[in-house]
Amino acid sequence: MSDVKFYKGEDIPLELHKVRVVQKLHxxxxxxxxxxxxxxxxxxxxxxxRDVYLDMLTxxxxxxMSDNQVAAMxxxxxxxxxxxxxxxxxxAVEEVLGKRFLLPVHQGRAAENIICKTFIKPGNLIPxxxxxxxxxxHITENGGKIAELLCDGALEIKSxxxxxxxxxxxxxxxxxxxxxxxxxxxxxxxxxxxxxxxxPFSISNMMDVRRxxxxxxxxxxxxxxLLGENAYLVKQREEQWKENSMAEIIxxxxxxADLVYFSARKLSSSRGGGICTNKKELYGKMEALIxxxxxxxxxxxxxxxxxxxxxxxxxxxxxxxxxxQSPSFIKYLVETLDSLGIPVVTxxxxxxxxxxxxxxxxxxxxxxxxxxxxxxxxxxxxGVRGMERGTISSVRDEHGVEILADAELLRLAVPRRVxxxxxxxxxxxxxxxxxxxxxxxxxxxxxxxxxxxxxxxxGLAPTSDWPEQLMLxxxxxxxxxx
Ligand SMILES: *Cc1c(COP(=O)(O)O)cnc(C)c1O
Numbered sequence: 001m002s003d004v005k006f007y008k009g010e011d012i013p014l015e016l017h018k019v020r021v022v023q024k025l026h027x028x029x030x031x032x033x034x035x036x037x038x039x040x041x042x043x044x045x046x047x048x049x050r051d052v053y054l055d056m057l058t059x060x061x062x063x064x065m066s067d068n069q070v071a072a073m074x075x076x077x078x079x080x081x082x083x084x085x086x087x088x089x090x091x092a093v094e095e096v097l098g099k100r101f102l103l104p105v106h107q108g109r110a111a112e113n114i115i116c117k118t119f120i121k122p123g124n125l126i127p128x129x130x131x132x133x134x135x136x137x138h139i140t141e142n143g144g145k146i147a148e149l150l151c152d153g154a155l156e157i158k159s160x161x162x163x164x165x166x167x168x169x170x171x172x173x174x175x176x177x178x179x180x181x182x183x184x185x186x187x188x189x190x191x192x193x194x195x196x197x198x199x200p201f202s203i204s205n206m207m208d209v210r211r212x213x214x215x216x217x218x219x220x221x222x223x224x225x226l227l228g229e230n231a232y233l234v235k236q237r238e239e240q241w242k243e244n245s246m247a248e249i250i251x252x253x254x255x256x257a258d259l260v261y262f263s264a265r266k267l268s269s270s271r272g273g274g275i276c277t278n279k280k281e282l283y284g285k286m287e288a289l290i291x292x293x294x295x296x297x298x299x300x301x302x303x304x305x306x307x308x309x310x311x312x313x314x315x316x317x318x319x320x321x322x323x324x325q326s327p328s329f330i331k332y333l334v335e336t337l338d339s340l341g342i343p344v345v346t347x348x349x350x351x352x353x354x355x356x357x358x359x360x361x362x363x364x365x366x367x368x369x370x371x372x373x374x375x376x377x378x379x380x381x382x383g384v385r386g387m388e389r390g391t392i393s394s395v396r397d398e399h400g401v402e403i404l405a406d407a408e409l410l411r412l413a414v415p416r417r418v419x420x421x422x423x424x425x426x427x428x429x430x431x432x433x434x435x436x437x438x439x440x441x442x443x444x445x446x447x448x449x450x451x452x453x454x455x456x457x458x459g460l461a462p463t464s465d466w467p468e469q470l471m472l473x474x475x476x477x478x479x480x481x482x
Contacts, residue, residue, distance in 0.1 A: 011335070013328035016321040017417060020067065027053040027383050027482045034380060034471050041459025042376045042444055043392075044385045053383030054423055056412040059326070059351045063269035063416035066316060069309040076304040085307040086298035089274075092311035096318060097224070097260055098251045099276035101283040103290050104300025104307070108225050108263025108273045109134035114289045115221065115261060115275065119185040120144040127175050128188035129167045130154075130196050132223065133393060135188065137453060147175050151205075154196060155406050157356045158346050162237040164199035165192065165230075169208045181216040191253070192226030192233070195389060197409065198330075198349030200233040203241060203252055210256045219282075222257035225266045225273075228317040229327055229350035235320070247318045258282065264306075266351070268313025269416055272302035326350065326416045329424055333414065336428050342435050345409065352413035355431070357390060360410075361441050366391060368443025368463060371408035376460075377441045378410060380467055381474050382430035383482070386412045393455040437473055442466030 028036070028051055040046035049055060055062065077084040086104065093102045105111045112135050120126070122143030128135075130148050139146055149171040154164040167189065176184060189209060193199045213220045231249040234241050241249055254260050259282055264272040277283055287297070294301040302310070316322045327350050334348035343359035357364075357371035364370040371390030379385050390408035397403055412427060434441075448459035 011332065012421070013325070013332055015325055015417075017066075017325070019064075025053055026050065029482055030380065030471050030474055033383060034467055037376050037380055037467070041448065042372065042462065043455070043458055043460060044375050044379055044387060045456050046459075047379065047385055051383075052379075052385045054419065054427065055385050056352065056414065056427070057385050057387050059266055059413045059415045060263065061265040061271060062413075062418065063266070064418050065269055065309060066312070066322070068316070069270065069312045072308040072312045073305040076308045078304050079298070081296055081298055083298050083304055083307070085304040085311075089307050089311040089314075092314040093274065093276050096247070096250065096314045097254045097276055099254060099260060099278055101277050101280065103275040103283065103286055103297070104302055105261075105273045105275065105290070105294050106301030107265055107271070108223075108261070109138065110294055110301070111261035111263075111273050111275045112138040113293060114286050115186075115259065116142045116144065117289060118286045119219070121185070123183065124185050125175075125179045125183055126186060126188055127167075127172055127184065129165050129190055129201060130193045132190060132194050133453065133455075135190075135223065136395075147179075149175060150193075150196070154193075154199065157343060157359070157407070160347060162200075162233070162347060163202040163205060164196060164347075164349075165190070165201040166205040167201070167209050169205075169212060172209065172212050176212070176216050176218070181218055184216075184218050186219040186221045186259070187213055188221050188223060189257070190223040190226075191230035192350045194226065194351065195393075196407070197345035197354040198226065198229070198351040199345075200230040200237075200349070202238050203234055203249070203256075204238070206253060206256050219258045220256065221259045221261070222254065224254065224260050224262040226350055227253065227262065227267055228323045231317075232320060232323045232327060233350065245318070246320050246323065250317065264302075264310045264313065268310045268317065270309035270313050271306040272300070272310050274300075274310075322417075326414050329414050329419065329421070332421070333412070333424050333428065337431065340428070340432055340435075342431060352411045354389070355386075355410040355412065357408040357410050360435065360438055361408075363439060364441065364443045366404045366408065367402065368445065369408075369460070370443070371405075371410050372460060373441050373444050373462075374408075374410045376444065376462075376467070377470060378431065378434055380470060381434055382427070384412070384427055384430065386410050388455060392458065392460075395454070433477070437470070440466060440470050440473060 036051035116138040120142040331348040343356035345354040361370040443463040
């Protein structure tokens with residue numbers, strides 16, 4: 001029987017935890033929000049949290065810790081080398097992820113740096129289900145290219161495909177034959193494919209990928225940052241695995257990969273990250289880079305307190321009632337918005353709800369960044385901070401030409417165990433108002449464009465006075481309420 005509880009009939013998720021530490025939030029007036037988004041260059045990354053009511057920017061490092069995680073932080077063993085905290089983490093990685101050799105790193109992208117530096121040579125190709133921003137940056141930084149081989153229909157917004165994160169096996173084999181196995185250091189598979197809406201892959205697909213990897217003697221690397229939720233959705237959606245425990249499902253997935261890396265900012269609601277494997281020779285190839293880039297091999301740039309929290313967080317990944325909270329809130333959010341006719345990515349995935357800005361703002365040309373504009377507009381009228389996942393998050397090609405993204409999404413992240421259902425209902429309510437007034441949203445244009453990962457610190461400006469007009473309409477409809 002599943003641990004997960006819902007109110008019968010209404011499908012309202014029921015939390016199996018209580019909140020014991022709270023943080024005060026502020027909802028500043030829309031006039032202040034207009035100034036704040038202007039000061040932040042219409043980029044939600046550059047907002048200060050004192051101007052943000054619900055921070056739905058990301059699920060990274062913003063999750064609620066458990067009482068057991070906080071308790072473990074007090075018994076941390078401060079030592080430069082040989083810390084017992086690291087020994088406990090190693091044990092957790094072995095028991096939960098089934099890998100004996102662990103290299104600690106300060107966060108997920110640091111793992112990508114070490115792996116790419118070690119295995120990629122200029123001209124190499126990395127086939128994958130889909131890229132993640134930092135993974136792509138590290139691959140190209142080391143002279144590699146990527147091939148995205150998602151199954152057909154994975155980029156369709158509205159879908160009933162339970163596993164949009166699957167790799168197309170025929171495309172994978174054709175890609176290897178075309179480019180030559182010798183030119184492919186590894187295949188990268190990302191759990192709960194982040195940028196296409198947090199969509200999982202199935203175990204049967206990963207088994208097929210493994211078969212191809214074996215056939216051509218290519219290493220399989222699993223980005224396990226969102227592994228817990230991928231396992232949870234396998235249990236919910238993949239017939240053969242319904243009766244298995246989270247522990248069995250997770251071990252099955254990690255067992256299929258030669259190398260597993262993760263960001264603990266997501267996977268265990270703490271900080272840090274890791275690279276793990278059962279192959280001593282792979283460990284040996286990367287080992288020397290850890291002291292160079294991260295820190296000594298028993299702390300890797302992570303504080304011992306966070307190492308303790310990470311170890312407990314890994315064990316908690318096995319608890320379905322702990323993992324289910326965020327995906328079940330997301331399901332509620334996505335299904336309600338969908339029923340109101342607001343375009344969102346379906347089926348519900350993990351880490352957040354993804355609003356389709358291409359439809360929401362179908363009057364804004366893609367060159368004027370509809371997802372960025374929607375993120376700015378939604379912050380303005382709600383105080384809720386989401387993130388642009390579209391062309392602004394992409395990169396220009398080698399000639400400086402803009403590459404339009406496959407999708408223009410406003411991502412509203414649902415950090416694990418942080419929000420209440422009434423806050424989620426507020427998001428729905430304000431999004432519905434904005435949808436009714438969507439034609440008032442205008443485009444954006446860059447005024448400051450950093451050359452690498454421009455979405456983080458880039459500055460933009462509206463193409464007209466649409467933010468002021470939207471504020472006036474808000475005041476007209478809501479009176480002097482916030
Ligand atoms: C967040 C994330 C990363 C990068 O992790 P950081 O800790 O933010 O550096 C890599 N891959 C995936 C799938 C992620 O979601």
